[in-house]
Amino acid sequence: MEFLIKATQLIMSLSILVILHELGHFIPAKIFKTRVEKFYLFFDPWFSLVKKKIGDTEYGIGWLPLGGYVKISGMIDESMDKEQMQKPPESWEFRAKPTWQRLIIMLGGVTVNLLLGIFIYAMVLFAYGSKYLPxxxxxxxxxxxxxxxxxxxxxxxxxxxxxxxxxxxxxxxxxxxxxxxxxxxxxxxxxxxxxxxxxxxxxxxxxxxxxxxxxxxIPTIISGFTANSNAKNAGFEKKDRIVSINDVETKYFDQFQLELQQHKGENISVGVNRFGEEILLSVDVTNEGTIGFMPSNLSLNQLEELGIYSLxxxxxxxxxxxxxxxxxxxxxxxxxxxxxxxxxxx
CATH class of the missing domain: 2.30.42 (Pdz3 Domain)
Incomplete structure (x- = not known):
């Protein structure tokens, strides 16, 4: 069911993008009095799922969800209809229009894509604002x-x-x-x-x-323990923040790793900040230089909450x-x- 929901959401999102893109061609074509024979969401080889003709334009939904198209008279497009091009040009055909009008019609879809991208970025900033680490x-x-x-x-x-x-x-x-x-x-x-x-x-x-x-x-904060963890057996808990080894400050995880490598196979005293309380725990270091825990992968927002960085x-x-x-x-x-x-x- 979840797959079907996500697939439907994807198809709906793509449909909106396709329609907006094709409108970028359709609207200037209509403004310049160029005949639009078809306006389709998805492609329609052999048959259409839905279609209705209004004026000179047939609006429809094809069965092949690989895009969409507008068929403009006097222009070879996705339909690859070459027969019309063999006839003399009519005033309402694309090929009979001035160069600047043809250029606007052709660039209409790309222009809409660019404007849509700007609008999406703007709405993201409007809804969530911006936040970064200087x-x-x-x-x-x-x-x-x-x-x-x-x-x-x-x-x-x-x-x-x-x-x-x-x-x-x-x-x-x-x-x-x-x-x-x-x-x-x-x-x-x-x-x-x-x-x-x-x-x-x-x-x-x-x-x-x-x-x-x-x-x-990042600071050293425990998120979990490995199997047969020395740290867990020594009384360490999740969310403990390690701040020192044998009275040597280890503010960051890289400092903790480096200091731990100096005490392979030894018993060390580790300073821990547990919900604001400073405690000391004794733990054995393996011959590989580990004590058996997994560090937290902290987000920038979490690092800001801990006072490590100012965003x-x-x-x-x-x-x-x-x-x-x-x-x-x-x-x-x-x-x-x-x-x-x-x-x-x-």
Missing amino acids: NENVTDGIWCVSPLAKDLGFETGDKIIAVDDEKPQAFNSVFESLLYAESVTLERDGVTKELALPSNFIAQLLESEERILFAPR NSATYSFLESLPAGYHLAIKKLGSYINQFKLILSP
Whole structure:
């Protein structure tokens, strides 16, 4: 049943998009007094599910849900009707119209798609607003989660200052900026340095199949335990936040991992914050350097609630969301174009 519901939702969504796209061709054609012979949702080879002729136009629903079309007189389209083109042009045919009118009719569908994308972005901003982690608020630097990041010269704790001399506003835009960059300006241990990206960076990224190179650093919060967990046997609980090992502060999970590797096969004292109360627990570390728990994968909102990061947020009225949606759509479009260029690059 769930599959049928989702399939129906998908078909309905695609139907709306198809109708709006075809209206982009249909409306200017009507405005320029060009005859539209058919307006169809889905394709109708051999037969139609529903059809009705109003004026010169037959409106219908086909049985093949692979799109839709408008059949405009004097224009070869999805119907591939070439017979009409062999006759002398009539005033109401597409081919008899001025070039600028034909161009508007042809671009109508794409224009509607673009306007619809802007409207969708605007409504998302209107309903949910925007929220992001400013790059400057990543005060303790990045967490290198990929071996490739280290191969490129990044280290956990590095602060990204600029990418090709341009300061990134949002942290989540840094990775995409690297795709087109030649160098990165870092701050490491209080010292600013320049890191040159190799010319085959994209090739290395594709070979590694890594989705991300680095992420914001996160605290160590227990979400669950492994089988035969030393941590569970020692009295650790879910949602415990580990803050130290043998009195050495481990504010972030990467620090906890690094410190734990120094105590393989030993018994250690672990400082835990449990609902605001600081407690000490003694636990044995395995020879592999683990104590048997799974860390929480925290969202940015959860990290903000814990006071780890401060996010920038904005809400929009309906009128404010329209220009904001436009700028966001243009930004996304530019990003897609740049990524497409990378695909075509040798």
